[in-house]
Amino acid sequence: MPIIGSAVQFSRTGNPVDVVEVEEISTPDPTEGEILCQIEAAPIAPSHILTLSGVYGDLPDLPAVPGNDALAKVIKLGSGVSDFQIGDQFLLPRGSGSWRQYATVKAKDIIVTFPPGGNPLQLSMLLANPPTAYLMLTQYLNLQSGDWVIQNASNSSTGQYLIQLARYFGWKTVCVVRREESLKIPEKCGGDVVLVDGTDLAERVKEATGGADIKLGLDAVAGSATERISSCLSPKATIVNYGLLSGEPCQVKANDLVFREITLTGFWLNKWLREKSTSAEREQVYALLRDLVVKGILFAEVEATYPLSKAKEAVAHSTNGSKRGKILFTPQIES
Numbered sequence: 657m658p659i660i661g662s663a664v665q666f667s668r669t670g671n672p673v674d675v676v677e678v679e680e681i682s683t684p685d686p687t688e689g690e691i692l693c694q695i696e697a698a699p700i701a702p703s704h705i706l707t708l709s710g711v712y713g714d715l716p717d718l719p720a721v722p723g724n725d726a727l728a729k730v731i732k733l734g735s736g737v738s739d740f741q742i743g744d745q746f747l748l749p750r751g752s753g754s755w756r757q758y759a760t761v762k763a764k765d766i767i768v769t770f771p772p773g774g775n776p777l778q779l780s781m782l783l784a785n786p787p788t789a790y791l792m793l794t795q796y797l798n799l800q801s802g803d804w805v806i807q808n809a810s811n812s813s814t815g816q817y818l819i820q821l822a823r824y825f826g827w828k829t830v831c832v833v834r835r836e837e838s839l840k841i842p843e844k845c846g847g848d849v850v851l852v853d854g855t856d857l858a859e860r861v862k863e864a865t866g867g868a869d870i871k872l873g874l875d876a877v878a879g880s881a882t883e884r885i886s887s888c889l890s891p892k893a894t895i896v897n898y899g900l901l902s903g904e905p906c907q908v909k910a911n912d913l914v915f916r917e918i919t920l921t922g923f924w925l926n927k928w929l930r931e932k933s934t935s936a937e938r939e940q941v942y943a944l945l946r947d948l949v950v951k952g953i954l955f956a957e958v959e960a961t962y963p964l965s966k967a968k969e970a971v972a973h974s975t976n977g978s979k980r981g982k983i984l985f986t987p988q989i990e991s
C-alpha cells in the first residue's frame with residue numbers, strides 16, 4: 657500500500673517563498689532492493705534557494721520536491737534488502753528531494769548509515785557542507801601543522817565546519833564575517849582570528865596574525881569580497897570560490913594575478929561526487945566526517961526548525977539576513 661504524507665513541491669522557479677507549496681503526495685511501497693523511509697530532519701541550504709530561484713548549476717525536472725540532504729529512518733523493506741533493519745537511520749541519497757515526510761529509495765544508493773541515537777538535526781546536515789569544507793581544505797594545498805587559511809562567510813554552517821576541521825588537523829583560521837553580530841559563531845567554533853569584513857581587511861589580518869603567510873583563501877561570497885580575501889594572501893596562494901552569496905562575479909586585481917601569481921579556482925561538491933571521486937574515496941570521506949559528526953567534533957548552529965506545513969515561513973526565515981544558524985524541516989513533527 658502506498659503511504660500518504662506531506663511534501664513541499666515546486667512546479668515553477670521564481671521567488672522561493674512564492675513557488676513552494678505543501679501537498680499530500682503518495683509514496684509507493686518499496687519494491688525489490690528498495691527501502692521506504694521517513695524523513696526525520698532536512699536542512700534548508702543556499703543551494704536549495706538557488707534551485708527554487710532557477711539559477712543553480714543543477715535543476716530538476718518540475719514539479720519536484722526541493723531539498724537534497726536529510727536524515728531518514730527505515731520504516732519498510734522491499735524484498736532482497738538484507739543490510740538494513742526497520743529503524744536504521746541513514747543519509748538520504750542525493751537527488752531524492754528531502755523536504756517530505758516519506759521517500760522510497762534504492763538501498764544500493766545509500767552511502768552513509770548512522771549508529772542509533774545522535775542528534776537528528778546535526779546528522780541530517782552531513783551530506784553537503786562537511787565534505788565541502790573538508791575537500792577544500794585538503795585538495796588544493798598540502799597544508800602543514802600551523803599553516804593559516806582565510807575564509808569569509810565564516811558564520812555559515814560550511815564556515816563552522818571549516819573551522820572545526822582546521823582545528824582538528826592543526827591548521828589556523830582567519831575567519832571573516834560580514835556583520836558584527838556574527839562574530840560569536842566563528843569564535844565559539846575556535847576560529848584563531850575572527851574579523852568583520854571591510855576595505856582595510858588586509859592590514860587587520862596582517863596585524864592579527866603577525867604577518868603570517870596565508871596560502872589558501874576560501875570564498876563563499878564572490879564580488880568584491882573575493883578581492884579582499886586575495887589582498888590577505890601571500891604570493892602564489894590559491895583562492896577557492898565555492899559560493900555566490902553576493903550574486904556578483906568574483907573580482908581579483910590583475911596585479912594579484914600577474915605579479916603575485918594568485919590562483920583563483922572554483923569548487924563544486926556535485927562535480928566531485930559525480931566525476932572527480934571513486935566510490936572508495938567517497939566512502940572514506942563520508943566515514944571520517946560521519947564519525948566526527950557523531951562524536952560532536954563537527955556541528956553547526958541551528959536557529960529554528962519548522963514543520964513542512966510552514967514551508968513558506970521556513971524558506972523566508974532561511975533567507976533572512978539576521979539569522980544565527982541553520983533552518984531545518986522536521987517533517988515528522990506537525991507543529
Ligand SMILES: NC(=O)c1ccc[n+]([C@@H]2O[C@H](COP(=O)([O-])OP(=O)(O)OC[C@H]3O[C@@H](n4cnc5c(N)ncnc54)[C@H](OP(=O)(O)O)[C@@H]3O)[C@@H](O)[C@H]2O)c1
Nearest residue numbers: 702788811812813814876898899900901902923924925977
Ligand atoms: N560549491 C559547493 O559545492 C558548495 C557546497 C556547500 C555549500 N556551498 C555554499 O556555501 C555557502 C554557505 O552555505 P551554508 O549552507 O553553509 O550557508 P548557511 O549556513 O545557510 O549560512 C548562509 C551564510 O551566508 C552569509 N551570507 C548571505 N548573503 C551574504 C552576502 N551577500 N555576503 C556575505 N555573506 C552572506 C550569511 O551571513 P549572515 O549571517 O551575515 O546573513 C551566512 O553566513 C553558500 O554559498 C553555499 O551555496 C557550496
